[in-house]
Amino acid sequence: MPRQTPKSLKDNNKTSLKRSFSALIFIPRFFKEIWRTNKKKFLLSAFCRLIGAVLPVVILWVGKIIIDEIILQSKAETADLTNLWTYVGVEFALIILSDLISRAIALTDSLLGDAYSISSSVSIIKKTNQINISLLEDSEFYDKLERARTQTTGRVGLMSNALGEVQSLISIATLVAGLIYFEPYLIILLILSIIPSFINEIWFSQKQYSLARGWTAERRELDYLRFIGANNQTAKEIKLFGLTDFVVGRFKNLSNEYYELNKKLAIKRSALGFLFNVLGTLSYYGAYVFIIYRVISGVITLGELTFLSGAFNRLTRNLQDFFSKFTRITESALYLKDYFEFLDISIAPTHIEDQVLPETISMGFEFKNVHFSYPDADVEILKGVSFKINAGEKMAFVGQNGAGKTTLTKLLLRFYEPTSGEILLDGININRFNKAAYQEFFGVIFQDFFKYEFTVKENIAIGNIDELDNQEKIETAAALSLADEVVSELKLGYDQQLGKRFYKGQELSGGQWQKVALARAYMKDAKVMILDEPTSALDAKAESEVFERFIGLTKDKTSIIISHRFSTVRQADRILVLKDGKVLELGTHQQLMDKQSLYAQLFALQAEGYQ
């Protein structure tokens, strides 16, 4: 089925010229950021560019003096070449200096660019961390993040283009001054030759940006297809299910469409660019003929001819370069807008966080008539949930897939806010506490925990990264989660690199990864522990051992366990059974068994399976 033109493209195709220019207001802020990155290198670069800007006109001027001197001496009866050789020496020194300056500029640009690329990437990572999880799941926001992230190299290019532009401008001003001094009329010819190519460049650059921006979502899909089509994690399924053609087909459809649109634009841009360049060359020759006539009629000298033709030639090239750089700058400035908009996303707390967190939990948590729908979703996931988790209690959440168990923990952790109703800690709405400090209360291992391709030691220390060098603590945590058995089989022990992405990395089995991830929960002396199906990949013996240890260690701690295994669940103090976003039952294992309701049925069903 042919794909329809992406909606985002149609909507964004109207990026106007005004918009392109308006993005330029971000340039001063951009320079401020670079300045803050490395003041010394920035000053050095500016100094070199200033010298580099005036050198061309000085070199042309010395060239003019040399030619005039040659003619003078060739006409003299006894030639005195002292001055001539001095001028040649000066020109030689200037050429060497010019080369030195352009190398110094390239060097400072690349060093400054690297430093800026590092600092802007750090800003993006830090900002992403401050942003609400709910926002991170929003696709529009994700596109913004994507544009901010992927444009890092573009911003480095922008830096050197923008600095180069200032240099070109000074250079152009000195050359124009030279032209005006000898032949002011040449300026008109110069302007006429350059305006069409400027308009051409600006027009195409904003088209290009519209196209790229409009396709952000689709490019993200392309990246995703490229990822699933060629990586070791998906290779098994892609091969077994024979998905290669499906993935390739989808990738081709999408990328061909983009390719075609881009191609059309690139061809038009090149063809018109060529045409306008011919205009530039024509005007140069027009100027050349004019200057030749002026020499022949004795108005200007031969030296002045070389200066003027050289200056005019340089000026056309410099101006063309200036305009094409300028359009590239406006193009990149639009990405700069995305970057700064991302950094400026408001992270001010939405609630008054005026309550001091209790040192220890005295009463516990209470969900009071909590309703919840995910942002932009119509379905209500939690429909008036009310229950208490007493201080020091071990609570298990049970329910079928999609019942809302994980969602409950996400609300408790303040990743999302209830649509209505409230969650209290010791009688106070959890929104009234400082969010970061409140989240510090928890030690959480999610069912979709991340497999960091770091060393085992780092993987465990992630639970409390300040303790990265505390080997003893890491080993104790590993022993509690049974990860120590995994480590003992690894060649490099705790220093073993995990995963296959990096050199000498060792891949683990699903259960082994879980044991390593579980150890993270023990790294922190958290007040509340949440384990969301962390043992699903463990064998029955390992799971029961892990839980025995967990329960022993978290004796007086408030904890929540989500599990589909009833042998584990039954060990909890109380069990909450969720069904379709509502609390169906709540009680101890025995109470629920006596009730003979859903829990008892599910328990019996699983017990049968083990017989």
Ligand SMILES: Nc1ncnc2c1ncn2[C@@H]1O[C@H](COP(=O)(O)OP(=O)(O)OP(=O)(O)O)[C@@H](O)[C@H]1O
């Ligand atoms: N980020 C999200 N955005 C929109 N809907 C979501 C999101 N996360 C989960 N849901 C939906 O919320 C419902 C409850 O999901 P939740 O993960 O809480 O279930 P669960 O009880 O933990 O299930 P499981 O036992 O399968 O882990 C599901 O219907 C799911 O599709």
